[in-house]
Amino acid sequence: MIADNPDCKIELKAFHAEILNDHHAIEKEVNGYKELPLIRKIDNAIVHYNYLDIKKDMAHIIQTEMEKLLSNPGLMHLIIKKKL
Template sequence: MESVSINSDTSMSRSTQLDYAIPASKIAGLSSGEFVGMVPDDPTNKIDLKTFHCQIQNDHDVIRTEEDSYQSIPVIRTTIKDDISVNYHKIKADIDNLIDGAR
């Protein structure tokens, strides 16, 4: 919607009200795997079908086969809570020393 208003002076203002390209109700009603959108164009390359509503199509058998071939990440080393706590306090002390040394 476009409106033009002219007042008693010689000024003129024009404002354009843009509605949402895709209403919130449409987005709220999407199912899992569905998506909507709008693509821009430019004056030299017009796009007729700018808005889209699509659904992701997954081949669940192929995905399952791929996931079954995954290998576990090997354990390099194990840590215990005490190791983490000691390292944390060491880092804190190092930072305190850096701050004190800068003064």
């Protein structure tokens, strides 16, 4: 199988379907696109802070749920204990 541009036909290919596009209309639409406005600048420090904050939140959720399971005898069977 090979890939090609829709406007460049290749006879010997495994996939023979054809998609009909109006390339001029698509180009006109693309040329009319406007750039998205910048809402705020994101740098690596912000991303790293968010990562650590999410990681902390997840650890808190896990700890809370484990405490619920361990304190309820009816739910203790859901805990899988690793054999060392």
